[in-house]
Amino acid sequence: MVTDNVDQYSDDELDYVAEEMTEEDMEHSQQDSEGECEDDNEERGSRWKRAHPERWKKNVSKRVRLSLKKPKMSCRDCRFKCRETFSDDDRTLLCQTYHNLEGYNRKKDFLLANIDIHTVKRKRLRYDASYRKNKRDASITYYFNKNGVRTRVCKRFFTSSLAIGHSPITEAIKGRGEAGHFAGIDGRGKHRPANKSEDYQLNIVRKHIDKFPRTLSHFTRKDTKREYLDSSLTIRKMYDLYRTECTTSTPPVKPVSEAVYRNIFGKEYNLSFFKPKKDQ
Numbered sequence: 633m634v635t636d637n638v639d640q641y642s643d644d645e646l647d648y649v650a651e652e653m654t655e656e657d658m659e660h661s662q663q664d665s666e667g668e669c670e671d672d673n674e675e676r677g678s679r680w681k682r683a684h685p686e687r688w689k690k691n692v693s694k695r696v697r698l699s700l701k702k703p704k705m706s707c708r709d710c711r712f713k714c715r716e717t718f719s720d721d722d723r724t725l726l727c728q729t730y731h732n733l734e735g736y737n738r739k740k741d742f743l744l745a746n747i748d749i750h751t752v753k754r755k756r757l758r759y760d761a762s763y764r765k766n767k768r769d770a771s772i773t774y775y776f777n778k779n780g781v782r783t784r785v786c787k788r789f790f791t792s793s794l795a796i797g798h799s800p801i802t803e804a805i806k807g808r809g810e811a812g813h814f815a816g817i818d819g820r821g822k823h824r825p826a827n828k829s830e831d832y833q834l835n836i837v838r839k840h841i842d843k844f845p846r847t848l849s850h851f852t853r854k855d856t857k858r859e860y861l862d863s864s865l866t867i868r869k870m871y872d873l874y875r876t877e878c879t880t881s882t883p884p885v886k887p888v889s890e891a892v893y894r895n896i897f898g899k900e901y902n903l904s905f906f907k908p909k910k911d912q
């Protein structure tokens with residue numbers, strides 16, 4: 633299974649944000665901050681850029697992957713004569729339509745709109761092994777629209793045209809609400825990332841950053857809210873101090889990664905390292 637819609641931040645993603653501004657950048661004076669706030673950074677009082685998940689490589693490639701989905705091998709000589717009704721172009725269109733639906737629930741609604749679920753078991757007994765094997769599938773019938781007419785197709789044609797397996801259908805049926813639409817929960821990718829920091833760990837980071845004395849520089853423009861830390865400090869040094877503090881505290885605390893520390897520093901604070909004017 634591809635778990636490609638993890639919504640929560642993991643360390644990797646935080647790295648991406650943190651990398652946008654290096655320590656060296658942070659140490660530059662306020663002069664270069666002019667014209668840098670075309671985003672919403674100023675509003676938040678932070679120079680660091682907001683994350684844009686839609687631009688992350690993995691999400692871009694996911695969109696490309698979905699737009700390239702093609703129907704799989706069709707049925708042959710089936711009793712619904714699916715291939716006579718639906719051309720290859722029809723199938724491609726159905727496949728694209730399905731995969732371009734935004735969001736999990738819309739896809740599930742599409743599936744539910746195109747299947748019928750028969751709760752009454754068929755009375756007619758068929759003794760061939762394939763019937764027994766497919767007993768469960770026998771209560772679902774599949775349709776596609778052809779010129780506005782809901783037209784019965786076989787299961788193979790349905791799944792192969794949409795280039796899906798059976799599990800999306802099973803999930804749709806499981807989540808079916810009273811009105812026949814999908815009322816379930818998208819359970820994919822909702823696991824907590826293994827490397828996600830706990831809230832209490834993040835609070836320790838904030839407390840640590842808060843401990844350093846800061847000053848508002850007298851030559852700061854009055855519209856910036858930036859505060860300055862001592863010029864001898866760097867984020868790396870602060871992080872090292874934080875790590876030491878974590879390991880020597882009683883009981884010891886598991887430190888967050890440097891990327892997470894930097895991310896809090898950059899996104900929640902508007903801090904720079906003071907450089908005396910003569911050095912500039």
Ligand SMILES: [Zn+2]
Binds near residue numbers: 707708713786788
């Ligand atoms: Zn067929």
